[in-house]
Amino acid sequence: MKIIPLQETEERVTVRLEESSVSVANALRRAIVDDLPAFAVDEVDFFENNSCMYNEYLANRLALIPLTFDDEVADDAKIVFSLDKEGPCTVYSHELRSTDEKIKVFAKNIPIIRLGERQRLRLEATAIKGTARQHAKFQSTLASYAYCAKIKVKKGDKNLAAAVAACPRKIILPSGELQSVELCDLCGACTDAAPEAVSLKAKNDEFIFFVETYNNVTALAQLKRGLAKLEERCTALAKEA
Numbered sequence: 001m002k003i004i005p006l007q008e009t010e011e012r013v014t015v016r017l018e019e020s021s022v023s024v025a026n027a028l029r030r031a032i033v034d035d036l037p038a039f040a041v042d043e044v045d046f047f048e049n050n051s052c053m054y055n056e057y058l059a060n061r062l063a064l065i066p067l068t069f070d071d072e073v074a075d076d077a078k079i080v081f082s083l084d085k086e087g088p089c090t091v092y093s094h095e096l097r098s099t100d101e102k103i104k105v106f107a108k109n110i111p112i113i114r115l116g117e118r119q120r121l122r123l124e125a126t127a128i129k130g131t132a133r134q135h136a137k138f139q140s141t142l143a144s145y146a147y148c149a150k151i152k153v154k155k156g157d158k159n160l161a162a163a164v165a166a167c168p169r170k171i172i173l174p175s176g177e178l179q180s181v182e183l184c185d186l187c188g189a190c191t192d193a194a195p196e197a198v199s200l201k202a203k204n205d206e207f208i209f210f211v212e213t214y215n216n217v218t219a220l221a222q223l224k225r226g227l228a229k230l231e232e233r234c235t236a237l238a239k240e241a
């Protein structure tokens with residue numbers, strides 16, 4: 001399988017998988033979504049909570065706040081966060097104070113709750129390392145894929161202008177040339193408008209693969225971690241066979 005980079009920022013990366021199959025693309029997606037370890041709040045001790053929200057609701061919200069990740073932190077580490085706020089105020093995620101510099105709140109501006117006059121929230125939350133196979137709160141990355149399109153255009157066809165006008169992504173040019181084909185989502189508007197001028201097919205060995213990260217690990221690093229996990233699983237499977 002070949003991986004061709006298309007777009008990259010810290011948070012998102014898009015690549016093209018070539019000489020691949022839908023099974024491999026999906027296995028890679030599953031490895032990224034399910035198998036990458038991350039930290040999340042697992043237990044909360046409430047010392048005071050006279051807010052309008054039950055402890056269980058608040059614990060659920062705290063568990064979904066993205067935390068940073070560091071490979072060097074032990075698998076069985078327990079990271080304690082503390083929070084002590086009195087209303088009237090809005091309590092934000094960055095107000096959770098970590099006892100470990102390496103693992104802290106990553107998404108800092110998530111509102112947790114609004115406290116009214118004389119309402120107080122005092123708690124200790126413990127985060128552990130896990131994967132989304134155990135619980136969705138450990139999912140630190142989103143991954144998805146789409147089939148690449150094979151588009152054939154009959155240059156000079158009298159109906160070509162209709163296909164050009166119909167394409168919402170401006171992939172088909174009036175000359176019949178194509179641009180940014182990786183943006184094609186196989187919507188079929190071009191073939192509906194001018195079936196004689198354009199033919200469209202999904203390639204079953206080429207995919208656009210998208211990764212978005214929710215923590216301090218870059219999207220490219222998450223993709224590489226996913227590939228390593230997939231390789232690990234394939235090796236284990238080969239040994240069993």
Ligand code: SF4
Binds near residue numbers: 149189191
């Ligand atoms: S399938 Fe849709 S996006 Fe792709 S070229 Fe045709 S009209 Fe454009």
